[in-house]
Amino acid sequence: YRNSLDAIPILLYAFAGVYVLVQLFYLGGLLAVYTNSKKNHVVDFFYGSVKYFIRFLKIAVFVGALYFAAISINVLIDYGIKEIFLEKENAAVEFAVQIFRYLFFLLLISLINIISDYTKVAITVVDSTKLFRSLYKSFQFIKKNFVKVMTVYFIMLVFVAIGATIYNVVDSFLPKKPVYFLLLTFLIQQLLIIFRVLIRMYFYSTELLIFTDGEAQTVSPAFEEIS
Structure with a gap:
């Protein structure tokens, strides 16, 4: 029973990994068809899926590192807030600060998602194999x-x-x-x-x-x- 419980997180990670891979495969075909509306056959969809899969996988690894950094920052800020208000009986102010922390975290995650999305779009439109060049291009576009x-x-x-x-x-x-x-x-x-x-x-x-x-x-x- 205990071994089964210990195996649950591993299974969840495995299912999450498979889900991400399927999404990347599907997205490559989707963007390939969207980019060139004349090539909208099933063969073109799967061709785009295979063509962009490795490129999108590289983006996913990089974005995963950004997610990890964002979560770590959020945890550190949360820890700092709790330490500051540890000996202060001001629940209302602490609650307000925690709300701002949560909103900042959501904004951070949203920005990472947007950068990830537009990098994939940039790679598809330009047909580029350069990850960091596409990241820079998408970042400049988002800023503009x-x-x-x-x-x-x-x-x-x-x-x-x-x-x-x-x-x-x-x-x-x-x-x-x-x-x-x-x-x-x-x-x-x-x-x-x-x-x-x-x-x-x-x-x-x-x-x-x-x-x-x-x-x-x-x-x-x-x-x-x-x-």
């Missing part, structure tokens, strides 16, 4: 279009939150017995998964449009004088 990028990102997050809220509300009112209610719950869960996939597709399609629109350069035509 910060308000637009953040606005679109948080609007899409609102849709995700709405979907999750609707699911939790409906699920809380559904009885678990008899069996056909369990089947209904299962169907609702599948709808939630489909909804999340669609939202993810909208995420990357909007990011791709923003990136290509922002990176588009207007070339002035050269006119020849006719004598």
